[in-house]
Amino acid sequence: MEVRGEDLPGLFSSCVLALFSLLVDRRTVREAEARSAEVTGDTVEEQFFFLLREAFQLFAAHTFLARTAHVTIEGKRVMLTVTGEPLDSSRHTVLREIKAVTAHAMVVERSPGGFLARFVVDV
Amino acid sequence: MRFQDVEIRKLSETTWEIPRGNGMRVPGLIFASEKMMGEILGDEAIRQVMNVAHLPGILKYSIGMPDIHWGYGFPIGGVAAMDAREGVVSPGGVGYDINCGVRLLRSELTVDALRPKLRELVSALHREVPSGVGSTGFIRLTPQDEEKVLTEGSRWAASRGLASAEDIACTESGGKLPGADPGAVSAVAKKRGRDQLGTLGSGNHFLEIDEVAEVFDQEAARAFGLFPGQATVLIHSGSRGLGYQVCDDYLVTMADYMRRNAIVLPDRQLACAHIRSPEGKRYLSALSAAANYAFANRQILAHQARETFLRFLGKGPSDLGMRLVYDCGHNNAKFEEHEVDGEKRSVLVHRKGATRCFPAGNAEIPESYGHVGQPVLIPGDMGTASYVLAGSLEAMRVSFGSTCHGAGRMMSRTKARGSMRGKSVIREMENRGVIVACASQKTLAEEIPDAYKDVSEVVGVVHDAGIAKRVARLRPVAVVKG
Numbered sequence: 001m002e003v004r005g006e007d008l009p010g011l012f013s014s015c016v017l018a019l020f021s022l023l024v025d026r027r028t029v030r031e032a033e034a035r036s037a038e039v040t041g042d043t044v045e046e047q048f049f050f051l052l053r054e055a056f057q058l059f060a061a062h063t064f065l066a067r068t069a070h071v072t073i074e075g076k077r078v079m080l081t082v083t084g085e086p087l088d089s090s091r092h093t094v095l096r097e098i099k100a101v102t103a104h105a106m107v108v109e110r111s112p113g114g115f116l117a118r119f120v121v122d123v
Numbered sequence: 124m125r126f127q128d129v130e131i132r133k134l135s136e137t138t139w140e141i142p143r144g145n146g147m148r149v150p151g152l153i154f155a156s157e158k159m160m161g162e163i164l165g166d167e168a169i170r171q172v173m174n175v176a177h178l179p180g181i182l183k184y185s186i187g188m189p190d191i192h193w194g195y196g197f198p199i200g201g202v203a204a205m206d207a208r209e210g211v212v213s214p215g216g217v218g219y220d221i222n223c224g225v226r227l228l229r230s231e232l233t234v235d236a237l238r239p240k241l242r243e244l245v246s247a248l249h250r251e252v253p254s255g256v257g258s259t260g261f262i263r264l265t266p267q268d269e270e271k272v273l274t275e276g277s278r279w280a281a282s283r284g285l286a287s288a289e290d291i292a293c294t295e296s297g298g299k300l301p302g303a304d305p306g307a308v309s310a311v312a313k314k315r316g317r318d319q320l321g322t323l324g325s326g327n328h329f330l331e332i333d334e335v336a337e338v339f340d341q342e343a344a345r346a347f348g349l350f351p352g353q354a355t356v357l358i359h360s361g362s363r364g365l366g367y368q369v370c371d372d373y374l375v376t377m378a379d380y381m382r383r384n385a386i387v388l389p390d391r392q393l394a395c396a397h398i399r400s401p402e403g404k405r406y407l408s409a410l411s412a413a414a415n416y417a418f419a420n421r422q423i424l425a426h427q428a429r430e431t432f433l434r435f436l437g438k439g440p441s442d443l444g445m446r447l448v449y450d451c452g453h454n455n456a457k458f459e460e461h462e463v464d465g466e467k468r469s470v471l472v473h474r475k476g477a478t479r480c481f482p483a484g485n486a487e488i489p490e491s492y493g494h495v496g497q498p499v500l501i502p503g504d505m506g507t508a509s510y511v512l513a514g515s516l517e518a519m520r521v522s523f524g525s526t527c528h529g530a531g532r533m534m535s536r537t538k539a540r541g542s543m544r545g546k547s548v549i550r551e552m553e554n555r556g557v558i559v560a561c562a563s564q565k566t567l568a569e570e571i572p573d574a575y576k577d578v579s580e581v582v583g584v585v586h587d588a589g590i591a592k593r594v595a596r597l598r599p600v601a602v603v604k605g
């Protein structure tokens with residue numbers, strides 16, 4: 001996945017949404033409840049990797065699907081709030097089985113107009 | 124032949140050496156034909172073989188099989204044996220799908236006899252054997268049951284009447300790796316695995332009805348109970364979400380270990396810890412637990428397939444004769460004894476997309492196969508062929524008792540899907556004489572035969588190199604895909 005954003009929190013939010021878009025058509029997900037997660041990382045890449053892992057675990061461990069995502073960054077801490085709902089197989093079709101978010105070829109860098117991130121999921 | 128700035132030396136028609144250099148502790152060794160080497164050089168797999176050669180404690184060679192292709196840190200189709208005292212263990216050397224593997228059931232039926240009912244039988248198998256994204260099994264594990272699955276593997280299935288003593292005897296390591304500790308498996312991993320026992324999954328996992336199309340080694344085929352025209356069932360699956368999560372959890376643990384112990388490697392995806400460190404021991408305990416889950420998973424899938432055949436055909440178990448030939452993993456790390464520099468040593472053999480391949484006379488092989496060697500199961504693509512091989516002495520000498528694991532992906536999933544846009548994979552497979560039942564057309568398109576190397580060529584290389592013996596070729600006639 002290649003994602004662009006104006007700033008790092010915006011980029012990270014968009015990456016979380018991109019991840020959930022790999023799992024489900026997000027238009028079918030209702031904003032019924034909010035879930036939060038927090039990670040820390042020494043580098044931007046670490047913050048990004050741990051954030052995506054944590055976001056994926058919302059689905060992998062709790063079958064929670066996100067419709068919206070909001071990220072804030074304070075020093076080494078990254079806070080994620082998503083709204084969405086648990087998987088309801090009568091309304092949601094899971095598009096693919098994702099094994100994990102990997103660190104392979106992971107990139108977070110400045111680009112014209114903001115930031116760019118790349119990440120690979122293992123399917 | 125050159126790979127970037129490295130000259131690769133041809134040792135024989137089937138073996139190539141990557142010389143030791145730039146921090147590599149051992150040379151690289153690739154099993155491939157000249158034609159295949161040309162293809163292999165096209166991706167980063169050779170670089171990954173060289174990177175693996177940097178790992179502390181690696182012995183003799185960093186090895187690549189003919190089905191080698193790019194993987195996470197380690198190449199898929201890679202073998203690396205580590206000294207058990209000084210070496211490291213790496214989750215990337217096993218892969219996400221811990222103990223993913225293959226199981227072959229034979230029967231007393233011929234495909235010709237099955238053919239009139241084949242389409243309905245495939246539908247029944249598709250209905251009865253859970254497959255596809257998010258599928259759940261018929262078994263609901265309590266947390267206590269799940270701990271037993273993790274410690275007992277296939278033997279847990281036997282305790283529930285889902286496996287026979289013969290099933291256990293014909294499973295690699297008796298369907299149970301020692302040293303499994305459910306306490307080393309995270310709560311998230313357990314949660315991911317709880318409802319998935321007895322499910323095929325999606326991606327390249329499948330259940331297939333095959334016909335024994337050709338027998339190359341009469342004695343071994345007889346020992347394995349195989350005959351031309353016979354209907355067999357091949358199952359490919361692994362440790363599902365539980366195994367994926369164990370790998371994911373320990374990659375983070377190992378990255379932290381490397382930082383604390385100043386281990387520097389050319390690729391951070393080679394994250395590892397010394398085998399004797401607390402982190403290494405804990406991963407190995409979790410690995411064994413996930414491997415046991417995979418053994419139990421394939422056992423339950425086989426049980427469901429067997430039951431479906433019995434119900435659908437209205438035959439008794441002895442008429443059907445659906446018995447397990449063998450079950451072998453191809454993503455694992457196991458302690459074994461191997462000869463290194465003329466001396467027997469305890470080593471930890473990482474096989475990622477590689478199959479254990481022990482020769483005749485080895486104590487680990489079921490008694491009835493003791494004179495011919497361990498059955499080695501090599502699934503190909505869904506339209507061409509799969510192979511049954513037998514273990515060899517040469518594999519013990521040159522590849523730590525290992526051989527290839529499959530055809531090896533040649534085309535990315537996206538490219539494969541793109542190449543089938545507007546075409547019906549099911550119709551194309553029917554034209555090849557293969558009935559397909561699938562949960563997702565998209566996944567099916569990713570698994571088209573053209574996405575894979577020619578499995579016959581892969582098997583030809585390992586046979587010619589002597590690291591396995593060709594026994595029989597299986598031709599798919601029906602496939603259930605997730």
